Amino acid sequence: MYETLTYSGGVHKNEEIKELIDDLGGFILQENILQMDLILNMAVPIEDVDKIKEKSKELLGEISVAPMAGTELAIVSPTLARHHLPHAACDISEYLRRFGAKDNMIGLARGAGKGVSGITEYEKRLIEEHDIAIYALGSFKQCIMDKTFLFDDIDVPVIVTGAPEIDLDDLPGADAYVSGLGRIPRRLKRGKNIRALRKLVEVVEDILDQKRRDMSLDPPLTPSILVKNAIENQVPAISEIISPTPVTSQLDGVRVKLDYDKYHEEIGEVMISDKPLKEIADIKKSHMYDYILIKLLSESAIV
Template sequence: MFKIMLFEGGVYRFRELKELIQDIGGFVVQEMTMQSDVMMHLAFPADEERLVRDMVNSLGGKLRDLSLAGTEIMVVSPSLGKHHLVHPVCDIAEFLRREGAVTNVMGLSRGVGKRISQIALREREMIEECDAAVFFFGNFAECIREKAEKLCEPLDIPYVIIGGPPEVEGVRNYVGGIGRRTDRMRRKSEIEKLGEVVDRLNEALDVKKREIEEDTLSAPPMFIKEMIEARIPLDTSEELPIVIHLDGLRVRIGDEYASELADVEVGRKRIRDICTIKKSAFEGYLLKILPEAEVGSVF
């Protein structure tokens, strides 16, 4: 598995760092230059971290771990009404972004009501396109318990449930002490609670990461991303035209480029040979990378 970290520093000699990352088999996932400052998301083999840190220190920059980088996470609220989509939903989504995740916020069409709440098939499909989901519920334990059973447990991806009560018996992956509120989460204790959400998400995602390590993918998502960028003209108005998942990618392109996407060469193979490709219920096209044991190596 690759480790993804955030580099923050100046433009002075930063190209040397990019060359080092390429030399050790890594990738520059995202790069942003603002006048004399540079921010880069760097993906590299975990056992090369000391070498990268030494180079960053010599440049006078900073290197920070991004525990959720390379994931797309859906933050789900029972509805888009002001009664349910309260300030902590935005705070949670922003905090996950600071940890490297790409986040989307969804309000369910029929998620309101303890007895009548339900999740539509298309909503479930959109949520399951992501690596994990965070469900934000209210302050009543019985309501949380019933909604967890109806809305969360049928999902095929890891999830975390957030609510007001400190604990809710019988609910897995639960983080309490947040609940509905009308102000932002800015105090130290509240930020620590957001950190607890990240820790619980990492625990849930670690299971999927171990499965990928045991059954290695035929090609890293970052490598496929570079090959697509070199072949297909992407919409530059999109902040992230390609979103990396743990075991695939979301490519935001129009239908006219679908056949060209399947023919992009990745090493000795094409994307159609090493990935399953399907139209997203949400946005763009989804690539699911097949294991190396199934399709062989691309090199």
């Protein structure tokens, strides 16, 4: 079993903690360098967590539990225009990243008002490539209730956020609703806003935990973090990708930021233990920039 952690510290001697993670049989899930600061999401064996904490203390860094590390979330807004997107959706995205999540902002094509708002099949399929979809909606109860068609047939857990209190029974298709996060023309820095963001984190963690429990009943043959590590080690083209997190972990798979038509056969031949990846996973073209989306098959589905 692995524990997901976040290391925050300086870039000085950062290779020491990276080498320790590798020596312990752990994995680096995501690495971000901001000027002279390093943010490192990792997965390490539970029995070795204390060793990571000791090294972090030695390097004057900080270690925190990252319960969302190794997941990919979709933050969905009715549009990308300023009428909907800032500031709540951006602050939700930024706040969730503090807990290890990799999230993508998705703005729907038609969301300027109740009369014309809509969602296409392409947008639905894109949203469903994620572990959880978080819909950042508005400040009016009736408006939110009238827009349930945006998520009532999405095939991943859906969390809806908005300003008013709404009974979950009034939002068919939603797995949870978090109030206090409507359209606000400023940063979410006040006490009630922070409390709402903390509540959202609790809800996301609960849903992820439930998904993990459900997967444990019929798990994939190998964890997604092992697949991520194998692809990074066996596919040379990964080192040439300049986008952040070129191989992004999900609960039940990974997203590889390589062109599907050019690289999917090579990805399929990556060896996981004694099997090629194509035998233990579905490898398909992502709706995001024609990347490669890998969904691991459960043990019972592998012949």
